[in-house]
Amino acid sequence: MELSIGKALNAGLRAAMENDPKVLLLGEDIGRLGGVFRVTDGLQKDFGDQRVMDTPLAESAIVGASVGLAYRGFRPVVEIQFDGFVYPAYDQIVSQVARLRFRSEGAVAMPIVIRIPYGGGIGAVEHHSESPEAQFVMTPGLTVVSPSNPHDAFWMIQQAIASDDPVVFLEPKQRYWDTGEVGDEPGLGLHESRVVRDGDGVTVVGYGPVVKTCLAAADESDVPLEVVDLRSLSPLDLGPVYESVRRTGRVVVVHEAARTLGLGAELATRITQECFYSLEAPVQRVTGYDLPYPPCRVEHDHLPSVERILDAVAVTGEF
Amino acid sequence: MGLPISQTLAPDGELVAAHDFTTDDLRAFHRDLVLARRIDTEAFALQRHGELGLWPPMLGQEAAQIGSGRALAPDDFVFPSYREHAVAWCRGLDPALLLAIFRGTSLGGWDPADHNIALPAIIIGAQTLHAVGYGIGLTLEGKEDAVVAYFGDGATSQGDTNEAFAWAASYNAPVVFFCQNNHYAISVPLERQTRVPIAQRADGFGFEGVRVDGNDVLAVHQVTSEALAKARAGGGPTLIEAITYRMGAHTTSDDPSRYRDAHEAESWAERDPLLRLRSLLERTDPGFADFDAEVQAEAEELGEHLRQVCGELPDPDLAELFEHVYDQIPPELVAQREEVRSWS
Ligand SMILES: Cc1ncc(C[n+]2csc(CCOP(=O)(O)OP(=O)(O)O)c2C)c(N)n1
Numbered sequence: 001m002e003l004s005i006g007k008a009l010n011a012g013l014r015a016a017m018e019n020d021p022k023v024l025l026l027g028e029d030i031g032r033l034g035g036v037f038r039v040t041d042g043l044q045k046d047f048g049d050q051r052v053m054d055t056p057l058a059e060s061a062i063v064g065a066s067v068g069l070a071y072r073g074f075r076p077v078v079e080i081q082f083d084g085f086v087y088p089a090y091d092q093i094v095s096q097v098a099r100l101r102f103r104s105e106g107a108v109a110m111p112i113v114i115r116i117p118y119g120g121g122i123g124a125v126e127h128h129s130e131s132p133e134a135q136f137v138m139t140p141g142l143t144v145v146s147p148s149n150p151h152d153a154f155w156m157i158q159q160a161i162a163s164d165d166p167v168v169f170l171e172p173k174q175r176y177w178d179t180g181e182v183g184d185e186p187g188l189g190l191h192e193s194r195v196v197r198d199g200d201g202v203t204v205v206g207y208g209p210v211v212k213t214c215l216a217a218a219d220e221s222d223v224p225l226e227v228v229d230l231r232s233l234s235p236l237d238l239g240p241v242y243e244s245v246r247r248t249g250r251v252v253v254v255h256e257a258a259r260t261l262g263l264g265a266e267l268a269t270r271i272t273q274e275c276f277y278s279l280e281a282p283v284q285r286v287t288g289y290d291l292p293y294p295p296c297r298v299e300h301d302h303l304p305s306v307e308r309i310l311d312a313v314a315v316t317g318e319f
Numbered sequence: 320m321g322l323p324i325s326q327t328l329a330p331d332g333e334l335v336a337a338h339d340f341t342t343d344d345l346r347a348f349h350r351d352l353v354l355a356r357r358i359d360t361e362a363f364a365l366q367r368h369g370e371l372g373l374w375p376p377m378l379g380q381e382a383a384q385i386g387s388g389r390a391l392a393p394d395d396f397v398f399p400s401y402r403e404h405a406v407a408w409c410r411g412l413d414p415a416l417l418l419a420i421f422r423g424t425s426l427g428g429w430d431p432a433d434h435n436i437a438l439p440a441i442i443i444g445a446q447t448l449h450a451v452g453y454g455i456g457l458t459l460e461g462k463e464d465a466v467v468a469y470f471g472d473g474a475t476s477q478g479d480t481n482e483a484f485a486w487a488a489s490y491n492a493p494v495v496f497f498c499q500n501n502h503y504a505i506s507v508p509l510e511r512q513t514r515v516p517i518a519q520r521a522d523g524f525g526f527e528g529v530r531v532d533g534n535d536v537l538a539v540h541q542v543t544s545e546a547l548a549k550a551r552a553g554g555g556p557t558l559i560e561a562i563t564y565r566m567g568a569h570t571t572s573d574d575p576s577r578y579r580d581a582h583e584a585e586s587w588a589e590r591d592p593l594l595r596l597r598s599l600l601e602r603t604d605p606g607f608a609d610f611d612a613e614v615q616a617e618a619e620e621l622g623e624h625l626r627q628v629c630g631e632l633p634d635p636d637l638a639e640l641f642e643h644v645y646d647q648i649p650p651e652l653v654a655q656r657e658e659v660r661s662w663s
Contacts, residue, residue, distance in 0.1 A: 032578040033506035056476035056512050057443055057504045085442065088478065123372040125401075126426050127441050260651070289637075289655045291644055296372060296423035297634040301659060308662070 006176040008150035009039050009115075012157035013077065017047055023161055024069060025052045026062055027079030027115075036081055037117055037176055059089035066112045067096050075111045077161055082173075083118040084127025090135070097166045098141030109164040113157070117173035118146075119209040119256050120288075120303055123296045130293055131257035136168045137234040137266075144234040145190060146170040146208035150179060152231060155186035163190065170233075172209035193237040195244065199224030202313045203244040205267060206254040207233060210304050214254055217309040225313065233263060241267075242274050249280035250316035254304045259287040281319035284312040321519050324530045324562060327537035330590045332598025338537050342604055348536050349600060350614045351385045352593050355405035357618040358414045361625045362404070362421070366571045370629050371421045375402045379534070379566030382592030383499045385409065386539025387467065387561070390547055394464045396453055397436040398446035402499075403469050410436040414621075415628045424632045443504075444470060444477030447496065451483045454492035454556075465550035467495045467543075473504025475520065476512045484524040484558070493550035495543065496521075496558040499533060501565035506578035518560035526556045533561030534592040564590070638663070 003011065017023045025040060025047075031054035034041030044052035055062050059080060066076035080086045086093070093114065100108045120129030136144045143165050147153040153171070160167040167190075188194055197215055201223035206214045207230040218225035226244045230236065245251050251271055253264040268283035286304040294302050327336045340348075359377045366374040377384065380402070388409030391397065399406055404417055412434050419425040420439070427438035440446035450468035457464055474480050475498060487494045498517050502509050513520070521528030531542045539561055546557035564587035568575050575584070600607040641648060641656040648656070 028504070029506045031506075033574075034577070036505070036572070054507050054511055057473035057507065058476040058478060060478050061476070088442070123423060125373055125421060125423070125441060259655070289641075289659065290652060291637075291640060292426075294637055294640055295425050295635055298637040298640075299423075301637040301662065 001182045002179055003150045003154070003182050004177050004179045005147070005150050005153045005172070006037055006039055008154040008182055009157050009171065010041055010043070011182075012154040013040065013043060014046075016077075016158050016161040017043065017051065020075060020161075022073060023051070023075045023077060025077050025079070026055050026066060028055060028057055028062075028081050030054060030079050035079055037173065039115075039171070040079065059085055060092050063089040063092035063097060063112070063114065067092065067100070067110065070110045070112055071108065075161055077113040077115060080114060080116045082128045083116050083130040083132055086114075086116055086132060093136070093142070093168070094139045098139050101165070102141060110166045111161075111164045112166045113160045113169050114166070115169045115171060117176070118170045119172050119174055120293060120296070120299050121174035121209065123299070125296070126293070129296065129299065131255065131288065133170055133233055134257055134262050137263060141166065142234060143167040143190070143232070144170065145232045146172060147231065148172060148175070148208055148211035148229050151182045151187075154182045156190060156231070159186065159190040170208055174209045175212060178212070188231070191232040191235055191237055193228055193230045193232065193240050195226060195240050196229045197225065197227040199226040200247055201225060202250040202252060202316055203228060203241065203248045204252045204254060204309065204313070205230060205241055207231060210254045210256060213304055213306060214309060217306045217313070220306060221310055221313060223313055223317065236266075236270070238267075238270055238274070241271065245271055245275045246278045249278050251279075252284045252286060252309060252312040252316060254286045254309060256288050256303055258290045259285060260290050262287055281316040284315055286312045321516050322528065322530045324532055325538045325542050326532040326535050327541065328535045328595050328599060330534070330595055332595050332602065334599065336538070338541065340537060345596065345600060345604070346607075346610055348385060348389070349596055349611070350617070351389065351405070351408065352381045352536065352596065353614050353618050354621055355381050355385060355408050356593060357621050358408060358625065359404055361622045362418060363567070363571065365418070365626065365629050366421070371418060372423050373421050373570050373572060375570045376565075376567035377402050377404050379564050379587065379591070380499055380501055381405050382536035383533035383539055383561040383563045386536040387497050387543040387559070390540050390543035391467065392464070392547070393435065395435065395547065396464065396466045398450040398453070398466065398468045399436060399439050400443075400446060400469055400471065400474070401439045401441050402471075403439065406469060407436060410434045412436060414625060415632065418625065418629050419632050422629065422632055424634055444474040444479035444483075446470065447474070447480045447483035448486070450494050450496075451486045451490070451492050454487065454494040455490045457493055458490065463551045465493045465495060465547045467497050467547075469497050469499065471504060472498060472500040472502065472509050472512055472517060473507065474498070475517050484521065484556075487556035488525040491553070491555040493553075494556045495546045495550055496556060497543070498558065498560050499563055500560050501563050503565060503569065503579070505569045505573060516560065518558055521558035526558065528558040528560065530560045530562060533563030534590050534595065536592060536596055566591075
């Protein structure tokens with residue numbers, strides 16, 4: 001079945017709702033409008049407004065109410081309309097959702113999925129292009145994942161909803177309209193990373209929206225690039241990365257988020273610790289700059305590009 | 320139930336209450352309404368031509384914005400949201416600055432102190448707290464100015480807005496909370512945000528709430544002037560609920576046919592704030608036709624001007640933006656800036 005990422009998510013939500021009557025969707029404009037990206041299109045029509053709820057405009061309350069629903073045994077799937085609007089809910093997410101299992105010594109599960117369309121590249125106004133993943137990855141208790149293709153979108157959303165732990169589900173909004181084959185089996189677990197392109201020259205690690213950019217770089221590169229899609233940002237599955245780096249000796253990490261203390265910092269450290277004797281060059285990072293996300297007319301200079309990735313690949317060759 | 324809705328000018332242009340406005344005042348309102356609408360419709364068209372990435376249309380809300388915006392004294396300060404194009408006009412802000420935000424060449428681009436209007440808040444409700452802080456500051460300095468926070472009906476569900484109400488009451492801050500109840504927060508109708516009239520909520524926080532016909536520029540001016548005067552005199556906050564309607568889409572990316580029926584929008588078109596004042600002036604001001612012709616010509620010129628400046632708005636230089644992150648640019652950012660330059 002050929003689907004776009006947006007449609008695959010819609011189909012995945014529908015499947016999860018059919019499988020489990022405890023699954024509820026909550027968010028702003030997700031009902032009649034079907035969400036500003038139409039990811040929930042048609043679901044309120046088919047499941048009713050008790051299971052697909054248009055909420056008042058209050059992110060903290062959307063997540064806070066989901067905590068109570070989870071206490072009652074529901075599995076809320078919330079939509080935060082855009083990345084930049086998650087901060088009013090940040091307190092609920094990090095102070096409540098992430099900690100309740102820990103505080104209750106395992107008695108309380110918070111099977112809440114927090115869907116966030118994230119990342120740039122769509123020419124949007126302020127607060128609509130952010131990559132806040134590191135702020136969640138650094139919070140113990142949260143799972144953070146991001147699909148990069150329709151197959152993963154369809155299966156990972158269902159795996160996230162089935163998880164008894166809270167999942168921050170980052171949807172690469174720039175890629176919502178990209179289409180691809182959706183297979184009949186998930187193939188991988190929610191927390192597994194995957195090599196998406198083999199190559200023995202340089203390992204390129206990315207996730208979410210930049211995977212496509214990394215693959216485009218691999219198409220253009222003279223050096224064979226091995227591209228790893230992390231899929232899960234917390235917990236990390238770095239086995240395939242280490243294995244690859246042990247063969248290539250060179251690695252470039254790519255993400256849209258700002259550089260300092262971005263996920264790349266963690267990856268570089270872990271790769272250095274695990275693969276020190278295999279490394280031929282220091283780990284390179286291609287990231288957004290340490291700027292508030294800039295006005296969109298210049299976002300393409302800010303976001304990782306094929307050129308910048310190839311340049312970093314070349315740098316790893318200079319050692 | 321509850322609070323009355325102030326009205327001076329009925330939808331058919333009949334005066335239903337006394338007022339103190341001169342003919343010149345009424346003409347000035349007419350000019351503002353027409354020019355503000357022109358800014359809005361021109362920007363909308365520019366978006367459709369691919370010149371702007373997005374535009375949140377104000378169509379239908381002109382009277383709420385002009386009526387309140389013209390009630391402000393020069394030293395009063397405004398905290399707007401993203402749809403306050405006509406308020407910005409009243410503050411004397413160059414409309415090109417608004418275009419730049421929605422073209423994506425800037426995230427703001429003016430010094431708020433120059434026109435006493437803050438940069439627009441896109442995070443719903445955030446600016447209400449800023450207004451309270453500013454208001455408390457005014458009190459501390461012994462100033463007799465007021466602050467206005469603009470927001471929508473959806474914003475009244477945010478914690479920030481409710482915290483702002485609590486603080487403003489507690490500090491007796493000189494803040495006018497101006498809610499344009501345009502009946503929708505994107506697709507979600509008013510009923511999902513509140514079960515009581517918005518203005519009524521003020522009571523529970525310990526200050527006055529008033530309701531006004533938001534499509535009646537005269538009544539809006541009147542109630543806002545009173546609330547501002549009260550704030551300046553130490554009387555504390557007021558919540559104004561201006562009942563209006565967003566005649567167009569939420570933004571140019573929105574499709575209102577998915578969540579409201581055409582009849583509803585049509586019924587509000589009959590309450591168009593511009594037609595209402597026009598009808599009064601046509602009946603009562605003999606020289607109006609000539610004046611209106613001048614205003615229409617001015618609107619044409621303004622439209623032409625906006626089309627021209629929009630295309631000429633320069634893209635910023637990403638490398639230069641590094642200057643504005645910190646007071647002193649740290650070495651790591653100097654290095655990143657050079658990295659950016661190496662790509663150009
Ligand atoms: C904190 C936050 N959540 C969500 C959004 C996305 N959003 C933009 S406008 C809007 C509706 C706002 O409705 P209202 O407050 O009534 O103002 P109006 O647009 O009608 O003027 C939403 C949900 C946002 N900008 N900020």
